[in-house]
Amino acid sequence: MLSSLFDVWAGKDWLIAASVVLSAFVSLWMIRYRSLYLRALAEQENNNDLVENLSEGIYRALPDGRHIKGNQALVRLNGYESEEEMLAGILDSDKPWYVEPGRRAEFQAILMRDGKVEDFVSEIHRHKTRERIWITESARLVYDRKTGRKLFYEGSVREITETIKRLKLEEQFQKLTSRLPGGLFQFRNFPNERGEMLYVSAGIEQISGISPEEHLADSWAFTNLVIDEDREAYLASQHEAAAKLEPWNCEVRIRSRDGQEKWVSMDARPERSEECITWHGYVADISVRKRHEMEIEELAYFDPLTRLPNRRMFLNRMTQAIAACERRGDTGALLFIDLDNFKTLNDTQGHDIGDCFLVQVADRLRRCVNPRDMVARIGGDEFVVVLEETGSEAAHGTLRAITTANQILSALNRPFELGPLRHVGSASVGVVVFDGSEKRADEILKRADIAMYQAKAAGRNSTALFDPATMDREAQRYRMLSDLRTAFSDNQLDLYFQPQVDHTGRVTGAEALVRWEHPTLGRILPDEFVALAEQFGLNDELANFVFAKGLEALAGWQRDPVMAHLRLALNVSVQSFSSNDFIGMARSKIKAFGVDPTMLTFELTEHVMAKDHQLVAARMAEAKKLGVRLSLDDFGTGYSSLAYLKQLPFDELKIDGGFVADIENSDGDRALVKTILAMTRTLGLSAVAEHVENVRQEAFLRAFGCDFFQGFLYSPAVPADRFADMFHDAPPQVAVPQPVMLQTA
Template sequence: MPGFLNALIDFGSSANWLIAAWLVLSVLVTLAALRYRRLYRAARAGRARLADLIDNLSEGIYTSSLDGRQLSANKALVQLNGYSGEREMLARVKDIGTEWYVDPSRRAAFRDALERDGRVEDFVSEIYRHKTRERIWISESARLVLDPTTGKPLHYEGSVRDITVLVRRLSLEERFQKLTRELPGALFQLVTRASGVAEVLYVSAAFTRITGIPLEEFVERPRSLFGRVHGADISGLRRSLRRATEKRQSWDHEFRLRLRDGTEKWARVAATPEFREAGIIWHGYLTDISTRKSNEMEIERLAYFDPLTELPNRRMFLNRMAQAIAGSERRGDHGVLLFIDLDNFKTLNDTQGHDVGDAFLIQVAARLERCLAPRDLVARIGGDEFVVILEAAGVDEANATRHAIVVANRLLVTLREPFELAAVRHLASASVGVVVFDGAEARPDEILKRADIAMYQAKAAGRNGMALFDPASLERERERFRLVGDLRAALGGRELELHFQPQVDDRGVIIGAEGLLRWNHPRLGMIFPDRFIPLAEQFGLIEELSRAVFDLGLAALASWQRDPATAHLRLALNVSVQSFNCDSFGAMLGQMVRSHAVDATRLTLELTEHVMARDHERVARLMAEIKDLGVRLSLDDFGTGYSSLAYLKTLPFDELKIDGRFVADIETGESDRALVKTILAMARNLGLTSVAEHVENIRQQAFLRAFGCDCFQGYLYGKAVPAADFLDRLREGGTPQPATLRSGHPSRPDWIAS
């Protein structure tokens, strides 16, 4: 024994011990390195899996065209890109794919997924903060918006959330734990076996927040989820899972949940299958989509229902009308369409205010619904226009007509009953057009047109009644088409002419005129624009007509400028909505100004705010183009709309023209006097020229002059007359004598222009 100890001591003190210790230490270090590498690879795989599961981290909201051009962005998305306003951002962003994504191929992958699936959710990319070029990480979700009629894609809309802080701050394991807690949805891994047994491998805490089911309960009994699914949605959920299993494809389904407290919410499950011998592992995500569903239902309500009365709107009516026609053809019976127009609604709206008018329309809708059977439909298709569809009204036309008359009379009676509108007690009436239809006419719009014609027959007969459609009334429609043909011919001839109404300064001296279009028809005589301008707009002649007006007007202006006695005169021309919205308007105006060689500073274009209501940015660009020519811009009918102040602030107007209805009532209406004074003061403060139209007597002129009105126009100074008569009046001294207005016979202002 002592010998063994001595030998051991000798060994320990030798170099062999050090070598053995070094070998053991090397093995331990190698094992530790291998273990660390396995942990690292596992963490890296977890990060990749996590990137695929991130869903609905969205704050920025946007709408984009199908080619990727952004159409709108909310404040969060604008700020995310480093801009201070939406307009600046939309003007700067040209190509999302090359300017936004660090890896441009991500844009192509995003679009491919969107076109294939109709939606993309939780698409993670590294992008540039567009203005500052700072690199950030985002999670993006989007869906295609389809035309409800054709099913064709219109654009897409989506959301973006900045996840840079999460990506950069957390370590691999911390990131997994943190994201699973903060994701709005729940991550899960679930195994389904051929025996029907399901096993939960993993589920994040958000599952309880969405479903109300404790995690322990779900892990122990995975099918407890079906106990919370809305009864009407259980079979659909099961079918979707079975179909995904059979077709070996992703599982994606939306359904309703009912929590224990009675709360109902919408949820979406999306999972990818991994097929193994032991069963299918579903890697998925469960999210609460209640807000999106609510928004979609609201969008559908706005698309198919009138927001004021909550009745079906025109789109819904046309769909139902097509169904009614098909039903009549299938059954071999007849249906009825009633077109209801409320008599004198505009007077109520104008005199009592829009709030009273709205309350009236709501009560009308309720009364109409009460008069109809559940299968009938009442819809609001215009301001004061309602339609009623009576399906299966009779086996033949006679029976259907009798039924239509009974229902129409019932509606008229209920609408004659007084309406209590706050402090106003309103007695109303309506005009009703009646059309009986069968399946022979397959176009809802044609039947609607016939009902509209019948309604106007009822109005022509004295209102407060009904009229059956008379095929002979189609002749009047044919006359309209003949007039369109005559107008096309007139555009190439000499039948169109401008009449000129003087505009005077505060001394009463003529300083210019407004050119008003007239059509000297060879068969019908003088026709005013209110009869043929709508036809030109409806049948695509407005651009050609506008060119004719400017040709006449600029020719007159050029003639005036060649004569020293009239070279100072200004000319104002009205521009219609459709004319201004023509893409070629600016180029056409510039070409005509140059061809007539006129001083464009003497030309004023009068625009109503309706011209500017569509595309504000396009309007601003076009107005700047017009201003570059030297042409002056006037905001016409000022005070009648809701946006006029905004237009004055943001658009380059030179003058505003006070609507003649305010001028007409300044003698008797205190509110009109106050409004006119305010408009005149505002014009002075903004450096704008003020023009008052429809001035018909000296008292109105005195009031306007006292409060600083710059220019005047109306019957007090003369009617619109042909060019020769206007120049004769000017040569008489340039100061028109006030027209005499006969007591008890107010004249109608000649204000309608091209």
């Protein structure tokens, strides 16, 4: 058979046979190719459909960047209606696609270098509308398999404008929250007390010392920082806000991770859903504000020197104590403590020593009472103690109050070490027991004040229980104060003049004494109302009256040849002399009445010596410039220091009448008067003796060099017209002018 075939092939018909076989093979190949072509064509059509239906923009572009194909998503992204319109628009337009210059070149460089670009984020224009949008773009190069030549590149474009906006907002939000002085938070509360922290900003770490991640992992992290004393109220406030679905606001103390105690403010708004409440809130560190509030409260309610509650806080506490007594049906007690002779200590030793003493007194008072009781400083040297729950019976309350008062006196009697000074103090204590029947705190304080003055009148360093009978005397005192105010407007006050004579018995001047002719009580002497005027702010009115009335009289004397030689002295209180406008007032009145100031003497009590010596010396120098003389009244009874007396520009001393009254019977008073008279001669001063009542006193005074005399031996104080009559009815022999004193007490 093989040979037959060979014969056939070897024969002339082999070409025919080969042709037949080849034709069959070609036919089969054509059939196969067509089948593959049709299948590929179908797949291509399917792929085109798939690309056209993608939500991402798909494109094909030549290596130079010119687009040659794009799907419908890309067409819409660029604002066109069809692929043809888009390709023509891109081809014909010279408008930049990328917003940032050079961004396209950067894309091309990466593509040509790496053969691909992935997630290339850029801001571009919608090509047709020029609206700015953000996209992310990826692409790959397609090469010729045989030559390796770059044919084109294919890529995808997805718009991410909303994503970028959200990311920018989140970035901005993070920046803002990171710079907030507090932290934002969001958490959920479920009915079973389970909580879930949803969000915490970075600022929370600055407050708590715990990172946001830790707060998110542990919803109780912040609550655990709240100090034990505040935690119950903190949780209760949140539960109450949740129950009422109201905003939650609270201020609470926490202890941060580093151990610092801080005040924080919580402010959150609730949002209820079916299964929980979501809180959206803010926490802030308010430690600085709280510190300022406490400082303000201390200024408003605490004495800055002793750190004790002040009068305002005392009255608030006292009001609460009264209400509590009424509610419980028991008693309380108020102790009013006034330090004896504090003014002397403060004026003579200086304010630093005085302040040191007050601080130590406050400390000792605290130790005398229970923690629930109150000690307060309500004035310069005035303290109060409020004792609460002293017993159901007034007797029990009185016993507790008196016992505490005695403990206080004992504590204050122990020596105080005040720097270089060792001082033994004492106090006068007034006691009032209250039960709530009297509702006014100021009324109970007034009763304790009255009791304190009773203790002081009894000799100081003692305790007095309030006696209701004293209220009548106090009421009378306040009625007199009211009448005194009326006396100024109704011209009920007048000046009387008591002659002053020299050693020959000739009148050289007069001392003026203020008198009050009360419409119902009759004549009231200065001892009964001058101190009242000084205590209740009428001192200036009284001083103005005395100056005006006295200078009016002096002006009249200077116009009368018979009386022109007479001098007048005006007693100046410590309050008046310490006033900044005293010299100005005196200057204006001297000018207004046109008097010769050299015929005028200002009489100062020894209390002025206890004041600021530099201030006193300066004020006295101003007075001397006016031309007036200066006299030191009641010498020997106060605070005079010979060293200071020598430095100050006094012209004369006035011997206190109490020494003059006893020079006949008291060896001590006689020795003292002789010493005073010798000292005045040594210092070159004149000496004036008051309250001279008989010739024996006058003889003793004249024998030891007294210059001037005044008292009932010569004349009582008389009204101005009667004083003038003494000169015109029987004019006394005129003597060389000498100083005359004015006394208001």
